[in-house]
Amino acid sequence: MPFSALGLSALTSANGFTLWHYRTEDLRATVLAPGYFAPAGAQLQPGDIVIVQAADATALVPIRGGSLVGGGVTVDGSGGAPTLLRSASLVADIDLAAIAAPRAIVLDTIGELLFEGETLAAGATIIGPLTQVTFTLLTSGGATAAAPQTVPVAGGRAGATFAVPPPGGGYRLRVAETADPTLLALSPPFAVTFPPKLLLETGGRLRLENDALLLL
Secondary structure: OOOOHHHEEEEEEEOOEEEEEEEOOOOHHHHOOOOOOHHHOOOOOOOOEEEEEOOOOEEEEEEEEOOEEOOOEEEEOOOOOOOOOOOOOOOOOOOOOOOOOOOEEEEOOOOOOOEOOOEEEEEEEEEOOOOEEEEEEEOOOOOEOOOOEEEEOEOOEEEEEEEOOOOEEEEEEEEEEOOOOOOEEEOOOEEEEOOOOOOEEEOOEEEOOOOOEOOO
16 A cells, blocks of 8 residues: 555654654555655655554654655564553642531539439530530449430530439549540549438437447
8 A cells, every 4th residue: 555644643843853653554564665655755854753553563763864764673563553651740729618616515513512312413514516415424443333314405504413322432424425425524533421410319328320329
């Protein structure tokens, strides 16, 4: 087949040099024959290189002058299409808008004197968009002293009641947001004591609970 202008295209050009690509069904030997590129003599300049994708091979062919070509270098004897790799870097800017929402739990002060059998009223002030909190009564070892109570937040306040546990020290009250338990408040340790009892007086003498006499 003769030369086809449709198969010739310029890949890049700089400083008077052009890299061409030419695809044809002709054999490599036919393309390298003198005068094959004569119809493109006005385009091809000495020193240009043509990547020839022939039927039997892919070769790099230098242009020596006018339509004359050099012997060329075969880079792929199978005649497969050359692979051209291109890369690009994309820059993207992302703007995020955010509004800070403070959240806090402030526990009420627990009474100084707590006696077994009484009721412990626990309360807390809630700051921020919290809808539920969970109150937990803990022992000195961190175990649960009573069943936790989950209550709603209303008007920035939440509260729960517990039966005062047996006498002992190191009790704590914990309040945490139900949806996010990492937001919590922990009270200082407090103690529970025995309730006060009256001494009995019999015949002008004070008696103990076990009916023994109390000597003053």
